[in-house]
Amino acid sequence: MSAKRLVDLFVYVYLALFFAYLFLPLVFMVAAAFNDSRFPTMLPWQGFTLDWFWGFDSRGRAIGLFQDGRMGMAIWNSVLIGLGVILVSIPVGLAGALFLQTIRTRAKSFLYGVMVSPILTPGVILGISTLVFWRYVFDVGGGLMLAVIAQSTFIAAYCMLLFLARLERFDRTQEEAALDLGASHGLMLRRVMLPFLRPALLSGAVLAFLQSFENYNTTLFVIGIEDTLTLNIATRVRLGLTPAVNAIGVIMIALTILGAVVYEILRRREARATPVEPVAAG
Amino acid sequence: MAELFRRLGAVAGALVLGTVILWVLFLVVLPQLFMVDMSLRPHLPVPEQGGPADVRSLANYATLFANDAHRGIFLRTIFSAALVTVLALVVCYPVAYYLAQVARGPTAALLVLGLVVPFWVNEILRTFSWFLILSRNGLLNQVLMGLGLTEAPLNMGGVGAVMVGMVYAYILFMVFPLYNAIESLDRNQIEAARDLGASWPRIHARVVVPHAKPGIAVGCIMTFMLAAGTVAVPQLLEALPGGTNARWFTQVIYSLFFDGGDWNSGAAYAFALLVSCVIFIFVMMRVFRVGIADVAK
Amino acid sequence: MLAGQSVTLERVSMAFGDFVAVRNADLHIEAGEFFSFLGPSGCGKTTILRLISGFNEPTGGVIRIGGADMAGIGPNRRPTALIFQNLALFPLMKVWENVAFGLEARGVARAERRRRAGELLELVALEGQGEKLVSALSGGQRQRVAIARALAVEPAVLLLDEPLSALDLKLRQKMRAELRTIQQKTGVTFVYITHDQGEALTMSDRIAVMSHGRIEQVGTADAIYRAPASAFVATFVGESNVLAGRVIGTSGDEAILETAHGSLAGRNPHGLDAGARAQLVVRPERCRLLDGDAPGNRLAGTVERLDFEGAFVSLVVRLDDGAEVTAQLANDGSLPRLKPGTPVAIGFAAEAALLLPVAGDG
Ligand SMILES: Nc1ncnc2c1ncn2[C@@H]1O[C@H](COP(=O)(O)OP(=O)(O)OP(=O)(O)O)[C@@H](O)[C@H]1O
Ligand SMILES: [Mg+2]
Numbered sequence: 049m050s051a052k053r054l055v056d057l058f059v060y061v062y063l064a065l066f067f068a069y070l071f072l073p074l075v076f077m078v079a080a081a082f083n084d085s086r087f088p089t090m091l092p093w094q095g096f097t098l099d100w101f102w103g104f105d106s107r108g109r110a111i112g113l114f115q116d117g118r119m120g121m122a123i124w125n126s127v128l129i130g131l132g133v134i135l136v137s138i139p140v141g142l143a144g145a146l147f148l149q150t151i152r153t154r155a156k157s158f159l160y161g162v163m164v165s166p167i168l169t170p171g172v173i174l175g176i177s178t179l180v181f182w183r184y185v186f187d188v189g190g191g192l193m194l195a196v197i198a199q200s201t202f203i204a205a206y207c208m209l210l211f212l213a214r215l216e217r218f219d220r221t222q223e224e225a226a227l228d229l230g231a232s233h234g235l236m237l238r239r240v241m242l243p244f245l246r247p248a249l250l251s252g253a254v255l256a257f258l259q260s261f262e263n264y265n266t267t268l269f270v271i272g273i274e275d276t277l278t279l280n281i282a283t284r285v286r287l288g289l290t291p292a293v294n295a296i297g298v299i300m301i302a303l304t305i306l307g308a309v310v311y312e313i314l315r316r317r318e319a320r321a322t323p324v325e326p327v328a329a330g
Numbered sequence: 331m332a333e334l335f336r337r338l339g340a341v342a343g344a345l346v347l348g349t350v351i352l353w354v355l356f357l358v359v360l361p362q363l364f365m366v367d368m369s370l371r372p373h374l375p376v377p378e379q380g381g382p383a384d385v386r387s388l389a390n391y392a393t394l395f396a397n398d399a400h401r402g403i404f405l406r407t408i409f410s411a412a413l414v415t416v417l418a419l420v421v422c423y424p425v426a427y428y429l430a431q432v433a434r435g436p437t438a439a440l441l442v443l444g445l446v447v448p449f450w451v452n453e454i455l456r457t458f459s460w461f462l463i464l465s466r467n468g469l470l471n472q473v474l475m476g477l478g479l480t481e482a483p484l485n486m487g488g489v490g491a492v493m494v495g496m497v498y499a500y501i502l503f504m505v506f507p508l509y510n511a512i513e514s515l516d517r518n519q520i521e522a523a524r525d526l527g528a529s530w531p532r533i534h535a536r537v538v539v540p541h542a543k544p545g546i547a548v549g550c551i552m553t554f555m556l557a558a559g560t561v562a563v564p565q566l567l568e569a570l571p572g573g574t575n576a577r578w579f580t581q582v583i584y585s586l587f588f589d590g591g592d593w594n595s596g597a598a599y600a601f602a603l604l605v606s607c608v609i610f611i612f613v614m615m616r617v618f619r620v621g622i623a624d625v626a627k
Numbered sequence: 628m629l630a631g632q633s634v635t636l637e638r639v640s641m642a643f644g645d646f647v648a649v650r651n652a653d654l655h656i657e658a659g660e661f662f663s664f665l666g667p668s669g670c671g672k673t674t675i676l677r678l679i680s681g682f683n684e685p686t687g688g689v690i691r692i693g694g695a696d697m698a699g700i701g702p703n704r705r706p707t708a709l710i711f712q713n714l715a716l717f718p719l720m721k722v723w724e725n726v727a728f729g730l731e732a733r734g735v736a737r738a739e740r741r742r743r744a745g746e747l748l749e750l751v752a753l754e755g756q757g758e759k760l761v762s763a764l765s766g767g768q769r770q771r772v773a774i775a776r777a778l779a780v781e782p783a784v785l786l787l788d789e790p791l792s793a794l795d796l797k798l799r800q801k802m803r804a805e806l807r808t809i810q811q812k813t814g815v816t817f818v819y820i821t822h823d824q825g826e827a828l829t830m831s832d833r834i835a836v837m838s839h840g841r842i843e844q845v846g847t848a849d850a851i852y853r854a855p856a857s858a859f860v861a862t863f864v865g866e867s868n869v870l871a872g873r874v875i876g877t878s879g880d881e882a883i884l885e886t887a888h889g890s891l892a893g894r895n896p897h898g899l900d901a902g903a904r905a906q907l908v909v910r911p912e913r914c915r916l917l918d919g920d921a922p923g924n925r926l927a928g929t930v931e932r933l934d935f936e937g938a939f940v941s942l943v944v945r946l947d948d949g950a951e952v953t954a955q956l957a958n959d960g961s962l963p964r965l966k967p968g969t970p971v972a973i974g975f976a977a978e979a980a981l982l983l984p985v986a987g988d989g
Contacts, residue, residue: 059424059428059432062424062425063425063428063441066421066425067441067444069498070444070445070448070501071444071448073456073459073460073462073463073498074448074451074455074456074459076459076462076463076469077455077458077459077462080462087465087467088462089462089465089467089468089469089472092472139349140349140350140353140357143345143346143349143350143353144349144350144353146334146338146346147334147346147347147350150333150334150337150338151331151333151334152333153331157621157622159354160622161622162354162358162359163350163353163354163358164622165358166357166358168551168552168555168607168611169555169559169604169607170555170556170558170559170560170580170603170604170607171559172559172560172561172580172583172584172600172603173365173559173600173601173603173604173607174361176365176583176587176596176597176600177361177362177364177365177600178357178361179587180361180364180365180368180593180597181356181360181361181364181365182361184364184368185360185364197357200357201357201358201361204353204357219713219715221711221712221713221715222715222716222717223337224682224702224709224711224715225709225711225715225716225717226717226728226732227701227702227703228680228682228702228703228707228708228709229703229708229728229729229732229776229777229779229780230703230704230729230732230733230780231703231728231729231731231732232339232703232732233338233339233340233341233342233343234339234341234342235731235732236339237338237339237342239717239720239728239731240717243719244718244719258450261452262452262453262454264453264454264561264562265559265560265561265562265580268561268584269584269587278452278454281454281455281458282454282562282565282566285458285461285566285569286565286566286568286569289569293458294462297455297458297459300451300452300455301451301455304450304451304452305447305450305451307450308446308447308449308450311450312446
């Protein structure tokens, strides 16, 4: 019995350490955003301040995050890229999922492998290959558009997997029933299949945006002279760090947690929104 | 292909087929081929491109292996990524097992949520949080000095710092596949094994690990791929005092592209990195006997 | 506005690769008929329906609806409507939208669709349920939504694939009557699939009995029950005792069969000659318990068991070589005490028994 207690104790300590490891660095980072210190650190605590969000230093210079115009530009770019990625990834992922779920050829698993390979490819490689290809074939240089394209290579694959999982639960006799009742393929898609896929399309859009928004490794190679939020943070860390970076972190963490919660809710609702169970098995 | 048109009709079928072809060609296959092609050509000034000197060879790859510094960085990157993978696996396995098989009800749900939240926090921010801990005025130095263990702040940058950062940034890509795999194991199997008198190490070796193989493979592949391919972590942690001597292979590639402008060597180096990742994936699939459909889910 | 059309199959076959699911089906279903396909699971019933509705093209033969060849005409352009084995209702649409979907496909305006859906829901006794989601309905109600949805497109032929199989017994019986009423009200040709013989026998004008992709017999319920064309039909539709042997003599429309249990006489509608191998089938309810040495067909053995079924008792008799025969006896108080092991003899009239050729023997 006491041996079991010892084991239990060990397990709890291990878990506590693990979660402390996960959370404490983030907590420190958040705390430092409110510390009235020139350096982004929690210790020593020099008093609470919101200056790093909006404020002025002793010589009257603006030091707050929101007073920085470049930051606004970077956020704007990130949003644009995220929307672009949604626009590309959702249709592409949907087409891929429909394609893979329908075809019956022997090459299917090979095609599957090709289509999901971007997920298993390091982000820098996706960035580089996109840059090289588009530069030389279409003379498209680094910039927002190329960032959208490069990110979509793997985000579309994530979306495809999401849609594929949903499609597997689709009762295909519904398609046949629609056609049997005289519907064209278009009407069948619009009224029967897409409504069924809608929850997955929604969570796919959220996933695509979040993935795009936080992407660094791929974007770095294809962004050209533009800036995005993640790139901006990285630059600030390397050149001239102030706790304003922590302030960005606080806002981003808040937003991501919000986004993640929305995503999880959508995903759970999608999982629950199964169609009426077939009355009898065929 | 006929099934596609029968199921979706002419218009939607053509749209789907066309989109897939465009995607596979222009976003997946051709870019990789062009990267390989570029890696085989010499770095020439623009007027000479396509000229007589522009012949394909393995020269750029030879450079990688001839250049001691680059080769060293390459090997260190691959080795460190593997080490990070092993570390993450060892650290995560007990947690994943506990969450999947031992924890119950709301506690379990809460703990899983505790994993989901940091998972969604940006890689850059996660790295930055370690930057703050390890920096000159950072938490660790403050604590060490507060305890009187050191007089002056230590320089904590370097290979070790980068690896700490990578473990932290990518550990969740190990936890979730493990957790999902172990969770699908029927608890009765474990109890049956225990009934039969198997010891805990034996139960893990013979029941849990074999069942979790696909999850282990996925976790290892993702962690290795992210660690070997990251540029975010080394770039940020390079800014730590003493960090400049810990260059990562991705950084070499980056500077070939954007400082040196030698895209050809950059492409060769990138392809070498890709090949290492592909080899790692195949080894994992072999060792754990899983297929691509198990890996990408 | 609703009117049935005939369905004709001319030597229709369907093969999936090497596997032949339907073999040389020849059949004519009259306009306005209630026609059933009856057969065990996997015998090819669904396949036949899918061929008629156009989801699959036959690998051989011709399908005609109202006399017109259907080759190359897709499901959305045939005058058929299929009610799927699992109903395939649209879970994300309201009940009335489900019903009106076929009209939507035909470009009918929304108000008119609503009105028509209302009428159809009334026809299937679901008035006022139109605004619900399908998932809020009971099994029997879903069933009726599926029927209304199919009728909305004014099909000439309604194809139903075991639509009642998921319902409980009471509801199933009620729905049988309702289906029959709807069919008579509308005059649409119903092609009904079931593996439940009770269903087929009570509802249909005519029945086709299928086995292993082959149509074994087509006829009215009465004809199939009275004169099964094969031992398979005899045992699948109702119960039958089957005894194998060889014809040793004929007289008029009867013949004598030599079996392991002695000579037995029965009707010989197939005109089997002496020497032919044959099977004798006799219904349990035509068998009686013999006492003494009554002449005629006689099967001697011992009581195996006695199953009480209320008004009837099934007496299972084990014959000398281990074969079993069943006699269904009226539970009218006249039965002697029959303990397992008691020697008994069972008899039946020659006109109650039927001699059938053994497949492959001509
Ligand atoms: N698409 C197909 N590919 C291959 N074989 C098929 C296909 N569809 C049906 N079959 C086979 O054809 C045979 C008949 O199937 P069918 O669905 O018609 O049976 P059924 O009589 O409707 O059975 P049930 O009463 O169980 O619904 C089965 O053996 C089935 O496996
Ligand atoms: Mg069937």
